[in-house]
Amino acid sequence: MCLALSGITIKLNINDTATLFLLDISESNKEFKGEGEKFINEAIENMPKKNKAAVMVFGEDTILEKFFSEGRNFNGISGTPVSTSTNVENAITQALATFPEQSAKRLVIITDGEENKGSLLKTVPSLEQQNVDVKVYKVNKSEKPEVYVDNVKIPERINIGDEFSVVVSIESNVKTSANISLYSDRTKKAEQNVDIEKGRSNFVFKDIQNSGGFKSYRVVIEPLLDTEGKNNEYLAFTNAEEKPKILLIEGKDGEGRELENIFSALSMNYKKIGAKEAPRSLKEMLEFKSILTTNVHIDDINKEFLNNLETYVKDYSGSFIATGGEDSFALGGYLNTPFEKVLPVYMDMRGKKEIPKMALALVIDHSGSMGGGEAVTKLELAKEAAEKAVDTLRPVDDIGVLTFDDSFDWVIPLQNSKDKASIKDKIKTIGVRGGTSIYPALREAYNSLKSSDAKIKHIILLTDGQDGFNEYGDVLKEANEERITLSTVSVGEDADKNLLKYLAEEGGGRTYHTDIYTDIPRIFAKEIFLSAKVYLNNREFTPKITSPHNILSGVSEGGMPSLLGYIASSAKETASIILSSDEDDPILTAWQYGLGRSVAWNSDMAGRWSKNLAGWNKTTKLWQNILNWSIENYGHGEGTINVELKGNQAFIEYETKNKSEEAKVNALVTDDNGEKRELPLEAIKPGKYSGVMDLKNIGFYSLNVRELEGDNIVNTQNSTIAMQYSPEYKFFKDEGALERLVVDTKGAFIKSSEEVFSSELNSVWSRIDLTNTFLVMALILFMIDIAYRRLNLDFKLFKKNKEKFKDINKKKVKSKKFKLNTEIKDNSLKENKSKWGESSNKNSEEGLEDKKMKSTKDKLNKNSHSSSRREKEKSSRLDTASLLKKKEERNK
Template sequence: MRIGFDAPEFLWLLCLLPLFWVAAYRRRGLGVVHAAVAIGLRSLVLLAIVAAIAGVQIRWHSDRVAVMYLLDQSESIDAGRRREMFDFVAANVRAHRHASRDDLAGVILFGREATIEVPPFSDDLPQRSQFSDGSLRTDATNLEQALQLARTAMPTDVRRRIVILTDGNQTLGQAARIADRIADDGIGIDIVPVPTQSGSDVLVEKLDMPAQIRRGQPIEARVVMTNFAAENSDAPVAGRLQVTRRSGHDDQMILNQPILLTPGKNVFPLRHTIDRAAPYTYTATFVPDDPADDARSQNNRAVAFANVRGQSRVLLIEPATEPGAWAEFADRLREENIEVVVEPSDATFSSLAQLQAYDSVILANVPRVGGDAVDSLQWFNDDQIEILVRNTQQLGAGLLMIGGPDALGAGGWTGTALEKAMPVDFEIKNLKVAAVGALALVIDSSGSMDGQKMQLCKAAASEAIKMLGPSDHLGIWTFDGATREVIPMQPVAGRTHMLPMVSRITAGGGTVMYPAMERAFIGLSQTEAAVKHMIVLTDGQTMPNDFAALTQRMQQQGITVSSVAIGKDADLSLMRQIASIGNGKMYHVHSPRGIPRIVMRETRRVSRPLIFEQPAGVQPQLAQDHPLIQGVGSPPPIRGYVMTTAKDSPLAQVLMSAAGPQNSQQPVLAVWQYGLGRTAVLTTDGGQRWASDWRTWDDRKKLIAQLMRWLNRPAGDAGKFTLATVVNDGQVQVVVNALDESDQYLNFLEMGASVLDPDLEPIDLRMRQTAPGRYVGSFPVDRAGNYFVHVVPEAGSAPLTTGVSVPFSAEYRIREVNRGLLEQLAAAEPRGGAAGTLAPSMASGDADPAALNPFRGGLDAIRSIQDFWPIFVLIGCCLFVGDIAVRRIRWDFSGVKRLAAKRATKLQDADASKLQRLQTLRSIKQQAAGSAMQESEPSALLPAVETPTVQTKPPTLGSDDAPEALSYTERLRQAKANARR
């Protein structure tokens, strides 16, 4: 450690000190002490200022070494080899770390991401069992992130080195581009190569197929496979190659043949023709005859996506309880050359890929929960609803909801994501025309309901809250040995305040149901609602009471009651009696999982006031001039529809309306643009009940055809637009080349694009022009699955649709150590030091940890510097204030002198008093000694000594001899007084 200066050239200013001393010596007016103090302070001030200007510093050197071990935990390395790494680094630290030098060692584990397992510390590394339990994602290798983390994790006041144990096969990031920055920081890099998995392995590289195919066009696809033969083996691998094609629910095996794979790449052609327009997903799978010939089964499958263009196709979903009810409607569409596929609501789509075969989806009077019997209840779960919405919003498909007694708000769709996608709200916002419904839930909360039953009952109550409109009323009561009012009967309104109340319901106690039903009856009877309904849920036997009379009173007041008996121990006869008298329905469920569907099914009863029926009929009015209704005349009257409210948005357009309650105008046909797609609502039915006169309407077929063509995803010629995708470094690059009819580049296009990941979550994709006629965008992929890409080149053009299939991680593709990258990293020369070491491989399994010494020299010495000039500035300021005080203030020390004199006087008095006492004691001692000598005989050898007479009585003041008897102090005082006179 030593003192240095950042700008030593300013130290010459110290030469001014002698000149300052000479000038100060010649000045007069200060005493000697004052002058010495002032000159000293001024000299120190000048010295501090010069030191601050010169940038005074404390500098020291450190020979400590910090080593960070980076352990590759990706799937390309055997699990056993990964465990050996921990033992290797622990032994390496014990062999070479200098404890006396206080060297540091740490560990970073990396796969898809990097994490600090052991921060740098001055001790040996822990045992393998003390490391993490495998929470790190190992389906990728991100060496760049691990190096960056090691660079920032090590302290900067020591010499630093990184030791990497890896096979060098990075699937994310670019480690080479950060190596130079690490070397510039003076950090050395040592490499310990780790071999990949051993043994032979077969990899299905890819299934190469055109993304855009025309119907009837011959297709030649290729399956590319690689046989990584074991070392010193040239034997082929036998197995079977299977290729399947999936469209919607249909799976078709188009190839299943035995093959023989020679070492290296193998290519197998796949020739076929597609006669039906639809999106297809192809899967190629290799099945080895001997599993020992294939080390990994995860890389034996490849997936490809193909889109075959053709005429428009529509998926019409009809209620499962009414098969064939919409056959006539479908026939009218087919007459307009629109291909229609009719499916029941209980056997429809389950994935987004299945909907890619259709340009539009129609929900024809379909309730969210349908059916009557417990075992035949069918419903649209949240995932299916999300698929419908994403298919429109992100992929541009059309979506139409047709009304009926079980559709829209009356069908239980209120509060769902589907309502948000429609141009109308499924509830009446104007309270003057709102027909209110009221629902009471009576839930058994006895001890037998604890667990799954109670959780599902609470989930069912929450769904009921979401399904009801804001003006509807809801009350919830629970019962065990006592009755509890969870939510008193009140309007649903914002809903959010009710959900926490439901979540606090607990189970425990006996079963007494009558008081709870009675209180729920009182709550319903005091509510002014058009429809009043009660649902009772229990799983046991209750105390006897007159339930028949109570239910009869409810029936007389227009309150319906449905009952749900859960399990085999429920009182079925009582529950059946309650439902029968209450004009409701009795459900007996053996599995609690059916509870939410039943409650949602029964909640629809409360939505019946949303249905407006007029037997005499009401005349619909065409409200706006729109291409969809161009050339369509005035429609015949309708006798009913489901009441809704048009969304408060300029995008929502009501094209047809009809008179409603209190002379209000209600939407009959409304449309709008939703994301990349379009949605529409027809609140009346398709001619089954309310709009039966439309069957003979001349313009009906034209209206339906124009509506569907307006909704459909554009399916015409894609022009000279080409779409390609490339997967690289965890990113999918989407490239669109755009040409016009004369093969000239199309520039400055505003392309709309969207991507859905395997969980149907949207991924941001922005297309930017990078060259004439070339547009590029990219999005990340971090797991296996199908990613759907949808690009609309320009307004009104046919979309470009493709799928990117990621069947397995790139970790399973790589079989050899990337020695080129490892040598490049080890060769990086740190600033002021020597290049790193490429150690022997761990291939043998018994690599010697002592062979590599990462704590060695070869690194630039660490010089630490601490600036001290701010401290000298502060010292100079303080001394300057003292210097001013000494020079500008006249110091009067007379008071100090007086205090000193008084102190001296007190000390003298104390000394005189002590002296007088000593003299008195000495006199007394002498008298005592004289008396003793007189009493004894005088010695012959000693002469007689005359003993002086001691006056024991002190003289009195005023006598003649008083001055001689005065004390020393008194005499001193008299002398001072005389001196003053």
């Protein structure tokens, strides 16, 4: 143990050499990748004995392609590191951590030296400490004509209506001409044809913004001479400050006229657009504090708007308000869409007004005329409509799809709609066939629905032709008796519109005619809800005040005017039902959704159902309250955001007046595709927070910073980040970093693979610590010591018992000899006694001889008794020794 604690080591000489190849395959050096692989392969093939080689590639990060081994094969590069920047410092650091400790070290760096992240000179002390032999193969590239946008300067904040400058800086290594375009959002603001000199050139554009919010700018150049196109575009933004702005989206012209009058009376800052013009990015949506839709169908809104709506409300504290009409809510296709997710109402009926089971039969014409002529045929749209109808049904509902031409065929026999994917796959198989015969198909659909146990039974008939058969009375009569309803859809001018209108009227349904084929899917989806006869309510009623709310402040006194209709829906569990219908359906509902708020108005604002509301003197106050409540913010204006970009990293700083130690600050970054990432900001001093986030793609990112105290959000701020192209596509200003690295580490530049192993490295002396060896020995001795004590072993006792056993053996031998002598004497005595007896008989007279014989006899008897006593004593001593021996054996 003492030796182990002394830290004793022995010194050994090691001749192994480890060589690591570090290959730069960033964007600026990617053209050399093939040559780099060849260079490394040739070097490894000529590697001396007792050498091991490894290969690592790098850009912004590193990947180890080949582990250290004596093998002379290299199969090429398979991995791809992040190539949008060159970080030689990180690559060398990773290489040093990869080297085996017990070997001489050689590092071969293959790079163009165009470092734009980190500083490779910071690694010099570590290279010197580990005595690394540094060799650098510097890649020299031929100069190609290159022009790029280096920077765009724009004021951080501007005033609406004021002219400001946009300064564009261009770098070029060739004299040429170019076209420069300036875009703001999706609008081209200016364009210039300019002559570009070699070096740096500046060009100035002027612009004016007439609306507020974050305004994005994009500069694009098209040079006559150029090599790389990825650096010909640059992004920038500015913030045009103004009071909160509202976006009004109309489903059809005139739908928002009444709201426009209200906004004008309130001096609101608003913008009105059609549904097709809805914003396509989160950044565009964030220009507005509130977005209102008036009787907008979901199919008229672009997918980008829908994808960003939840983020706009939930994460960036936006406001969303939807008003009703016959193309909104359930009839507008909001079911299972972002509209339904954000709004405070479900689109389908739930609870006590839940729709009973429905059975739907789709009777679709697939005659030859349904597949004719158009880029998208009528039959393709009919199949799309059928698929959309399937999506609208609940798992409890039944569906059947019947196609007809001269005859009919069940593509999908009437069945449960749970397996929607399988049903859709079968619908896709419908193809074009012969003529048109409606009656047999309609009769078959009625017969099939008769046996259904559904409470609601409905048929949708679609055709673009006519069959000349007018005797439908019997089937319509039977259908009415079975409460089976029929709606019809006529497509194109060749359809028998009068017949289809008659069938719908007699069948208790609705008739539709369309020359715009794209209306077909919308009609089918809407018709399913209408067949339930509870969603569309065209009747006069007076809204009831269901619960007190700030929205009714100064409005509820004296009651509400009557409305002439609404679209039914179901309020969500945590929503506030402010006004309801005479049947307790929600009319005005509001709720908090994440950081933002949303409101649902189930009647319209175009005057069809809200005619009495338009003339009411408190309508303006009601909508002022709705807007004020929905766009309330968390301490707006109390914090400032500063963002600095370095390569693909955004350094975010946030400063607030809130100095609380319990406050936490998080940043949420959202790209143009809607991908979100959250970053906790660390406090660097009271009221100031910072963090770094890596950005992946070029483009604009929306930034939201929020302050939290516990689980409560006390403040939020929004900003924008403009991510540029990689610095790899800019000219590199060589400051001689590679040269200084070689000089400071006493390395060398090489020009061929033969030079890699040309220099011999000094042997490495390695010290081997014996601490563990001594500890193992101590452990072994410790275990022996435990065994010795535990088993009660005594080596002195063993020695003493050995001597004792020797004495006993000697005594045994003497005892045997004595016994033998005694036996001889006894035999002699017996013989003498016999002789003496005989002599006595003969010579009884001789007294003297008798006395002598008696004397001799007594003497012999005495000796015999003495011998017997000694034998008993010896026997006793032998028994004692035997007992002692047995005792020792038991002890063992």
